[in-house]
Amino acid sequence: MRSEYRPLGRQKAAGDADAPGIAMPRFLDGLKGRILTLTVAIIMFAEIVFFVPSLASMRLRWLDDRLNTAAAAVTVIDGLQPLALPRELQNDTLMATGTKAIVLRKDGMSQLLAIADMPPEISATYDLDDVGPVEAVIDAFDELLFGGGRAIRVLGHIGDSDAIIELVMSDDALRHAQLIYARNIFLLSILLSSVTAMLIFFRLNSMLVRPLRRQIANMQAFSEHPDRPESVFRPSEEGDELAIAGRHLATMQKELQKTLRQQQRMAELGLAVSKINHDMRNILSSAQLMSDRIAGIDDPVVKRVAPKLLRAIDRAAAYSRSVLSYGQVAEAEPSRRMVDLQLLINDVHDYLDLSADTAIEWINRVPEGLSIDADPEQLFRVVFNICRNSVEALAQQARAESSLNCLTVSAQRHGSVVSLTIDDTGPGMPQKARENLFAAFRGSARSGGTGLGLAIARELVLAHGGTIGLVEKAGQGTLFRIEIPDRPANLGRFREENAAGG
Numbered sequence: 001m002r003s004e005y006r007p008l009g010r011q012k013a014a015g016d017a018d019a020p021g022i023a024m025p026r027f028l029d030g031l032k033g034r035i036l037t038l039t040v041a042i043i044m045f046a047e048i049v050f051f052v053p054s055l056a057s058m059r060l061r062w063l064d065d066r067l068n069t070a071a072a073a074v075t076v077i078d079g080l081q082p083l084a085l086p087r088e089l090q091n092d093t094l095m096a097t098g099t100k101a102i103v104l105r106k107d108g109m110s111q112l113l114a115i116a117d118m119p120p121e122i123s124a125t126y127d128l129d130d131v132g133p134v135e136a137v138i139d140a141f142d143e144l145l146f147g148g149g150r151a152i153r154v155l156g157h158i159g160d161s162d163a164i165i166e167l168v169m170s171d172d173a174l175r176h177a178q179l180i181y182a183r184n185i186f187l188l189s190i191l192l193s194s195v196t197a198m199l200i201f202f203r204l205n206s207m208l209v210r211p212l213r214r215q216i217a218n219m220q221a222f223s224e225h226p227d228r229p230e231s232v233f234r235p236s237e238e239g240d241e242l243a244i245a246g247r248h249l250a251t252m253q254k255e256l257q258k259t260l261r262q263q264q265r266m267a268e269l270g271l272a273v274s275k276i277n278h279d280m281r282n283i284l285s286s287a288q289l290m291s292d293r294i295a296g297i298d299d300p301v302v303k304r305v306a307p308k309l310l311r312a313i314d315r316a317a318a319y320s321r322s323v324l325s326y327g328q329v330a331e332a333e334p335s336r337r338m339v340d341l342q343l344l345i346n347d348v349h350d351y352l353d354l355s356a357d358t359a360i361e362w363i364n365r366v367p368e369g370l371s372i373d374a375d376p377e378q379l380f381r382v383v384f385n386i387c388r389n390s391v392e393a394l395a396q397q398a399r400a401e402s403s404l405n406c407l408t409v410s411a412q413r414h415g416s417v418v419s420l421t422i423d424d425t426g427p428g429m430p431q432k433a434r435e436n437l438f439a440a441f442r443g444s445a446r447s448g449g450t451g452l453g454l455a456i457a458r459e460l461v462l463a464h465g466g467t468i469g470l471v472e473k474a475g476q477g478t479l480f481r482i483e484i485p486d487r488p489a490n491l492g493r494f495r496e497e498n499a500a501g502g
Contacts, residue, residue, distance in 0.1 A: 035204050039197040047189035051182075056136040058181050059143060062174060063154050064128060066099070071158045071165050074104050100151070101168040110166075121151065122168065128156035144182065147175035211242045215249060222253055226260055287313050308350065334375035334463050336487060341418070342366040344376060345409050348384050352391055359398040360391060365410035372411075372418040373486040378460045382468075383409070385453035386422050386480050393426035393478070416486040425477040429470065437470060 101115040126139065148171065155166040218233045225231045232253045235246025294306055345364050354362050372379070387407065394405040404425055411420040429437075438458040461468040466484035473479045 032201070032205060032209055035209070036197060036201045039200045039204075040193050043193035043196050044189060047185070047193065051185050051189070052137055053133070054185065055144065055178065055182065056133070056140040059140040059174065059178060060128065060131065060136060062177055063126065064156070066167060066169070067128065067154060067156045067165060070099060070102055070167055074102060074158070074165055099167045099169040103166040103168075105155075105164040105166065106162070122153050123150040123171075125153040125155070128154065140178070143171060143175055144178045147171045147178075208242065211246070215246060218249075226253075226257060229257070232257070312351065334378055334460075336373055336375050336464070338371045339374055339376045339379065341370045341372045341411055341420070342368055344380055345383065345411075348380060348387055348409075351384060352387060354391065359405055360394045361404070361406045363406065363408040365408060366420075367412070370411055370413060370418070372420075372484060374464055374484055375460075378463070379484075382457040382460050382482065383420070383422065385457045389453060390422065390424035390426060390478065394424055397427050418484055418486075420482040420484070421471075421479060422482075423473070423477065423479045425475070428476060429478050434470065438468075 101112065104111045124139075131139075150171045151168060152171050152174075153166060153168050155164055157163065158165050215233065218231075222231045222233070233246055233250045235250055236243045294309070342364065345366050349362055349364065352362075354360055387409070390407050394407060398405045406425045408423045409421070410423070411418060413419075438454050458468050461482055461484065464484045466482060468480065468482045471479040471481050
């Protein structure tokens with residue numbers, strides 16, 4: 001398999017070349033060396049598994065050959081009965097069969113046909129007609145490891161007859177034959193394992209190691225130039241796991257590039273907002289001075305409107321700072337205190353400017369005297385952002401049809417948690433907006449919206465340790481629920497205040 005991509009920057013074209021900035025492991029420590037070592041180990045293990053029964057089989061064949069050779073000689077000698085076999089012929093027979101004594105058991109009688117110097121002690125007796133596989137393996141390794149200089153007795157039937165031939169022999173020749181066999185098998189195993197391991201290694205290297213190293217090199221190149229489209233990995237069209245991993249890598253890199261471009265646009269937006277904010281503060285400062293002068297006019301209407309105008313200018317400056325702080329991913333810590341929630345919701349209503357001709361019914365169901373432990377300015381921004389979205393949706397719906405357009409804000413306390421709901425009877429939120437509900441620049445439900453309102457609201461609620469979410473409702477519209485817990489009681493401060501009061 002080949003992973004197809006074009007090298008970038010200082011990246012080397014060769015698949016096995018080290019990518020710049022990456023310390024590739026040494027041969028034996030790397031994937032290549034491990035594959036080669038593992039392949040050799042597996043093949044040697046297979047050879048060992050094969051060697052164990054083959055050695056036992058070789059030993060049985062060797063002993064069986066000796067019995068067959070002796071049986072041929074015994075057949076000739078038995079035909080010469082009752083003549084005695086000359087001593088010289090006995091020695092030649094014993095030498096040809098490699099034995100010290102030959103005994104024939106026939107018709108319930110045992111007959112010593114040929115004998116040389118009998119050993120004083122027989123170390124082991126092996127009946128080739130009754131040998132199990134496990135016993136054969138044990139006897140073979142016993143002979144290979146501890147044999148030599150021992151006298152053994154071997155017996156077995158002659159063909160299909162009832163006659164049994166028994167041989168007494170030294171095990172030196174048997175052990176020597178086993179050693180030669182083991183040496184040959186070992187050398188052959190080394191040769192086969194080396195050749196096979198190299199063939200498997202080269203194939204696995206081309207199928208596995210080189211594509212992995214190419215992916216590593218591409219990751220290094222992409223980390224150096226993540227903004228370049230040509231740095232995205234170009235996987236092959238094959239269907240194996242490495243090709244699938246390459247395609248996932250390419251997809252991830254493309255998504256990362258989109259995110260980086262979006263972050264860059266947000267940074268540029270933050271820079272633009274900071275410049276706008278600088279000029280806006282100068283303008284608002286002038287507006288505040290003028291408002292202060294207007295507030296000094298002795299007119300009942302001016303005195304009633306001036307405080308709201310001043311608060312509007314202050315909040316406009318706060319909004320400008322909030323957009324700037326969001327671009328810098330920094331919000332001030334909440335300055336929390338107990339706030340009358342009903343008055344705050346009424347304040348939101350005043351700034352929404354719901355005149356009679358908007359055809360939107362506003363309902364404040366927050367109980368009188370309900371307090372919430374929160375930063376009043378930040379909580380105002382949260383509620384105002386959500387209510388403003390609802391008002392805009394209801395206004396569009398009111399222009400299109402004459403159905404009931406209602407915005408209801410309600411709240412209740414459950415122990416140390418205040419639950420605030422904002423419910424409207426608007427057209428509801430599209431599926432695309434639901435998927436990116438609190439994502440800046442992607443969660444807007446209307447054309448031209450930035451989606452910053454809900455993103456800022458969520459960040460402020462989380463800073464209070466609370467939660468905010470869209471709740472599924474049976475009827476038409478959108479329902480948001482905000483839950484903000486009270487701050488944990490500080491026992492140390494409580495005790496200090498108690499002691500000071502006492």
